[in-house]
Amino acid sequence: MQIEFFGATREVTGSCYLLRVGDYKILVECGLIQGSYEHERHNDDPFHFNPRNIDAVVLTHAHLDHSGRLPLLIKRGYRGKIYTHRATSDLCRIMLEDSGYLNEKDALWENKRRKRKGKELVEPLYTRKEARLAGRHFHSVEYGKRIQVLPGIHLTLRDAGHILGSAIAELELDDGSKKRKVVFSGDLGHRGAPIIRNPEIVKQADLVVMESTYGDRCHRSWDETWKEMGEIISQARSNKSNILIPAFTVGRTQEILYMFKRYYQDWGIGDWEVFLDSPMGIEATEVYARHAKVYDAAARQIYETDGDPFDLPNLHLTEHTDESARINKIKSGAIIIAGSGMCTGGRIKRHFEHNIARPHTHILIVGFQARGTLGRALVDGVETIHLWGKEYPVRAHIHTIGGLSAHADQRGLLDWYGHFKGRPPVVLVHGEPEAMDILADKLEEEYQAPVTKAEFKQIIQL
Structure with missing residues (x-):
């Protein structure tokens, strides 16, 4: 044995x-x-x-x-x-x-x-x-x-x-x-x-x-983490900028949507257009919505009183590539949640192409970044990145939300x-x-x- x-x-x-x-x-x-x-x-x-x-x-x-x-x-x-x-x-x-x-x-x-x-x-x-x-x-x-x-x-x-x-x-x-x-x-x-x-x-x-x-x-406390996220969203609003969130399509994406719903008023989420720009993230969120049986008590209560705990009145689900491309015409007021979580592929790289060189852009790193990934390079303070053979300066604000794990x-x-x-x-x-x-x-x-x-x-x- x-x-x-x-x-x-x-x-x-x-x-x-x-x-x-x-x-x-x-x-x-x-x-x-x-x-x-x-x-x-x-x-x-x-x-x-x-x-x-x-x-x-x-x-x-x-x-x-x-x-x-x-x-x-x-x-x-x-x-x-x-x-x-x-x-x-x-x-x-x-x-x-x-x-x-x-x-x-x-x-x-x-x-x-x-x-x-x-x-x-x-x-x-x-x-x-x-x-x-x-x-x-x-x-x-x-x-x-x-x-x-x-x-x-x-x-x-x-x-x-x-x-x-x-x-x-x-x-x-x-x-x-x-x-x-x-x-x-x-x-x-x-x-x-x-x-x-x-x-x-x-x-x-x-x-x-x-x-x-x-x-x-050790992670920061949850209270400190949610306070930090609220402050970043407030700062980005005053800068009239976009927020990019590379997120794992299973787990992290649903947590972010759930917390946006819980803090919808406190964080002023209604002032933004929120885009879930991930076909797989959309499907995974639908799976999450079907399995309320394994939620914790707080999420179960939201499910029983308000229905789908991931739905927002200003949430846009962009399944198709042409819908995703149109997001990049928005210069301010967009929160874009897109895969992949470590920035190694997916639609987040296209959003980096249009936003990462803009000094008012805010990028929220909300998950573990393995060595050798683009996400890890951003966390480590890289000054330029390469996308499809082109070099882009990193002028965006990079925030690592360490407690959100x-x-x-x-x-x-x-x-x-x-x-x-x-x-x-x-x-x-x-x-x-x-x-x-x-x-x-x-x-x-x-x-x-x-x-x-x-x-x-x-x-x-x-």
């Missing part, structure tokens, strides 16, 4: 872990590697295991760094079920098809370049059709319901409080000679976040595989682990080296926890 680590080792993307229990193999997560071109080109590498030999897949949530290679896994031979929460199934059907579309688009552009140079053409990582086929493999599991995945292997999902449908995965393993319980944190949520409930507490485990994204810092901070991670009885061993994943190292030290200092920082292809016996 063992676990092997194939992703999110000393980095924050590409989550992928393989459990071997007797003759069975269970894959937990199958995520895209995201970041620079050098990182992302490894997505097409062969898997370090035979997909045909995998007996089951467990998925904690829909973000592509956890789910984005599932269609490729199936394309290369996987035939079993993907166990996850119902809301995650719904979100993945949107996100994976969009990922397939982007793969097709990238391959088209690359092949135009290769044709000119007489080089061999490439295929998309996977297509929209292949992404849709992956949807047939999803098997929905409700929070708190213990199910048998394979003989001797049982799964229970707990609410991770990260995004809609996100889960902590408890796997009870019995190979006939010994029994073990492994708990995968997935991505743990930030306590007190809007819409979603707080992460559930788990008390028993023989091994805890835990994320460490923000293991080196869907991830638990250092204190949240420590407190979540602190509820485990007997201080089981911890394996840290999904974190950049510095964050992981600092969290490891804190776990050892506060709880005397046995900590391993997962390395690529490392095997741990259970």
Whole structure:
């Protein structure tokens, strides 16, 4: 009985872990590697295991760094079920098809370049059709319901409080000679976040595989965060400018719309035209609206008294590219929420093209920015950016809203682990080296926890 680590080792993307229990193999997560071109080109590498030999897949949530290679896994031979929460199934059907579309688009552009140079053409990582086929493999599991995945292997999902449908995965393993319980944190949520409930507490485990994204810092309080956002919106109004918000289409986009509704009067949102300029963001928001069952108490009350908690009287949903292009004719008074969250693609780059050199523009960075991404460069104070071969000076005001995170901070991670009885061993994943190292030290200092920082292809016996 063992676990092997194939992703999110000393980095924050590409989550992928393989459990071997007797003759069975269970894959937990199958995520895209995201970041620079050098990182992302490894997505097409062969898997370090035979997909045909995998007996089951467990998925904690829909973000592509956890789910984005599932269609490729199936394309290369996987035939079993993907166990996850119902809301995650719904979100993945949107996100994976969009990922397939982007793969097709990238391959088209690359092949135009290769044709000119007489080089061999490439295929998309996977297509929209292949992404849709992956949807047939999803098997929905409700929070708190213990199910048998394979003989001797049982799964229970707990609410991770990260995004809609996100889960902590408890796997009870019995190979006939010994029994073990492994708990995968997935991505743990930030306590007190809007819409979603707080992460559930788990008390028993023989091994805890835990994320460490923000293991080196603590977030600002929610009250300070909302105050800061209100002040930025007020400043932008006095400057008669536009506000650009690159936002992850699942989770962050819905939180922003929800808070705009809650603070509609206080923040003067009615003075703006608000654009959700993301076809996938629009679809994901519709999924969020359908799953009120898993909202926290405050969001549930809004849903029951006011209906859709994401609807605004001045909200424009721009699905088509011509609608998106028309937004760039607006010189002031627009709040534009667009993907992608790390500014690596999507429509936000077109809005940067028209706005980033304007000194009165305000850009709100509202999520984690991995190394090698355009978003990280903006946070780090880059003076110019390159878009489609052209250079643009960064004259816009860049605001990093650090408290607005869907991830638990250092204190949240420590407190979540602190509820485990007997201080089981911890394996840290999904974190950049510095964050992981600092969290490891804190776990050892506060709880005397046995900590391993997962390395690529490392095997741990259970």
